[in-house]
Amino acid sequence: MKLYDFELAPNPRRVRMFLAEKGVEIPTVQVNVRQGEQFSAGFLKVNPYSVVPVLELDDGTCLGESVAICRYLESLYPHPPLMGRDAKDQAIVEMWNRRAEFEGMLAAGEAVRNALPLFVDRAIPGVSGGFPQIPALVERSKKRLARFFSLCDRQLADHAFFAGPQFTIADITAFVTVEFAKRAETAIPAECGNLARWHEKIAARASAKA
Amino acid sequence: MKLYDFELAPNPRRVRMFLAEKGVEIPTVQVNVRQGEQFSAGFLKVNPYSVVPVLELDDGTCLGESVAICRYLESLYPHPPLMGRDAKDQAIVEMWNRRAEFEGMLAAGEAVRNALPLFVDRAIPGVSGGFPQIPALVERSKKRLARFFSLCDRQLADHAFFAGPQFTIADITAFVTVEFAKRAETAIPAECGNLARWHEKIAARASAKA
Numbered sequence: 001m002k003l004y005d006f007e008l009a010p011n012p013r014r015v016r017m018f019l020a021e022k023g024v025e026i027p028t029v030q031v032n033v034r035q036g037e038q039f040s041a042g043f044l045k046v047n048p049y050s051v052v053p054v055l056e057l058d059d060g061t062c063l064g065e066s067v068a069i070c071r072y073l074e075s076l077y078p079h080p081p082l083m084g085r086d087a088k089d090q091a092i093v094e095m096w097n098r099r100a101e102f103e104g105m106l107a108a109g110e111a112v113r114n115a116l117p118l119f120v121d122r123a124i125p126g127v128s129g130g131f132p133q134i135p136a137l138v139e140r141s142k143k144r145l146a147r148f149f150s151l152c153d154r155q156l157a158d159h160a161f162f163a164g165p166q167f168t169i170a171d172i173t174a175f176v177t178v179e180f181a182k183r184a185e186t187a188i189p190a191e192c193g194n195l196a197r198w199h200e201k202i203a204a205r206a207s208a209k210a
Numbered sequence: 211m212k213l214y215d216f217e218l219a220p221n222p223r224r225v226r227m228f229l230a231e232k233g234v235e236i237p238t239v240q241v242n243v244r245q246g247e248q249f250s251a252g253f254l255k256v257n258p259y260s261v262v263p264v265l266e267l268d269d270g271t272c273l274g275e276s277v278a279i280c281r282y283l284e285s286l287y288p289h290p291p292l293m294g295r296d297a298k299d300q301a302i303v304e305m306w307n308r309r310a311e312f313e314g315m316l317a318a319g320e321a322v323r324n325a326l327p328l329f330v331d332r333a334i335p336g337v338s339g340g341f342p343q344i345p346a347l348v349e350r351s352k353k354r355l356a357r358f359f360s361l362c363d364r365q366l367a368d369h370a371f372f373a374g375p376q377f378t379i380a381d382i383t384a385f386v387t388v389e390f391a392k393r394a395e396t397a398i399p400a401e402c403g404n405l406a407r408w409h410e411k412i413a414a415r416a417s418a419k420a
Contacts, residue, residue, distance in 0.1 A: 048361060048364065048365075049309060049313070049361065057298070061298065061302070063301050063302070063305055064305050064309070065304065065305045065308040065309065067304065067308065068301045068302075068304035068305040068308060069301070071300060071301055071304055072297060072298065072300075072301035075297035075300075075301075076297070087282060087285035087286070088267070088271065088282065090281060090282075090285075091273050091278045091279070091281055091282035091285075092271070092273065092278075094275065094277065094278035094281055095273055095274050095275045095278040098275040098277065098278060099259060099274070099275065103259070103336075106316070123350070124350075124354055126313075127357070130353070131350060131353065131354070132350070134344060134346045134347055134350065136344045136346070137344055137347065140333070140334075140341060140342070140344065143340070143341065144334055144341070147337070151258060151259065154258065155258075
C-alpha cells in the first residue's frame with residue numbers, strides 16, 4: 001500500500017493521525033497540491049476528483065476520501081478501535097465524526113479557501129480554476145465555526161472525548177478542524193473552556209505531530 | 211425504534227429509501243422543519259444540531275446523521291447489503307457515497323438554501339436565523355453540480371451502479387441529489403447520457419417512492 005499525501009493539507013493529516021494512533025507506517029507519495037500536481041494526467045488516474053489523500057492498495061485499487069481510507073485501515077488494523085466497538089458505538093462515532101466534518105471541517109475549509117490568495121478562482125477543492133472566491137462567505141463560515149465550537153463545548157462538558165469515553169476518529173476530525181481554522185484566523189472562543197481543555201489533551205498525543 | 215422524519219426534506223428521504231430497499235418499516239414522527247419544529251425544546255434534546263433525520267433507539271439513544279443511521283440499520287438488517295460486501299468493497303462504497311455527498315448533495319443544498327425565500331437568514335441547516343443567504347453562491351453551486359454530474363457520467367459509463375455492479379447507498383445519495391437539485395432548477399445536463407439512463411433505472415425502483 002501507499003498513501004498519496006500532502007504534508008500541509010488537513011485531510012491527509014487526518015489519515016496520518018489515524019495511522020499514528022494505530023502505530024502503523026505506510027510509504028507516502030507527496031502530491032504538491034499547491035503546485036497543481038493533483039491535476040497531472042498521472043494523478044487523475046489515481047483520483048478523478050483531484051484531491052488527496054488517496055490510499056493505493058497492492059492490487060492497484062485507489063481509495064479516495066479520508067474516512068473511507070480510515071475505515072479500510074480499521075479493518076486491517078483493528079486495535080485500538082478508532083471507529084467504535086460495536087454496531088451502536090460505531091453509529092455514535094460516525095454521527096460525531098460527521099458533525100465535526102459537516103459543521104466544523106467544511107466551515108473551516110470554506111473560510112480558508114474563500115480568503116487566501118492561494119485559492120483565487122479555485123474556491124472549492126479539486127478544481128484548477130473557474131470557481132471564484134466569495135468574500136461574504138468568509139464571515140459566514142467563521143460564524144458557523146463559532147457555532148460548531150459552542151456545540152463541541154457542550155458535548156465535551158460531560159464526555160472525555162468527542163464521541164464518548166474513548167478517543168476516536170471524531171476527535172481526529174475535530175482536532176484537525178481546530179488546527180485548520182487557525183489559517184482562517186479563527187481560534188477556540190474564550191468561553192469554550194471544555195473545548196480548550198480537550199484540545200490541549202489531544203495536542204499532547206504523539207499522533208498530533210503526524 | 212422510531213425515525214424523526216420530514217417528508218419534504220432530502221436527507222430523511224435517503225434513510226426512507228434505505229429502509230425501503232431493506233423491506234423494513236419503522237414508525238416515523240414528522241418534524242415540520244418548515245414550521246421550525248426542529249428548534250423546539252423537545253427536539254433539541256433529540257438532536258442539539260436541530261436537523262432531521264434522527265433514529266431513536268429503544269434504549270433512548272438518539273442517532274443523528276443519515277449515514278450513521280443507515281450504518282446502524284445495515285448492522286440490524288444486513289440483507290441486501292447496501293454498504294459493501296467486504297472490507298474493500300465497503301471502503302469503495304463509502305468513497306462513492308462521500309463523493310456524492312460532498313460534491314453533489316452539499317452543492318445542491320447550497321444552491322437551494324441560498325436561493326429560496328423559505329431560507330432567508332438561515333442559509334445553513336440547523337439554525338433559526340443569523341446566517342444570511344449569499345446570492346453569488348447559487349451560481350457557483352450550480353456550476354459545481356454540473357461538474358459533479360459530469361464526473362458521475364464518466365463513472366457510470368462502465369459501471370451499472372455508482373459504486374460498482376451492485377445497487378448501494380451511493381446510488382441513494384446520488385439519486386436524491388439529482389431530485390433535490392431540481393429545486394435549484396438544475397437538471398442532468400443533456401450530454402450526460404449515462405447519468406440520465408442510470409437515473410431512469412433508479413427512479414423505477416419501488417424505493418424511489420419512499
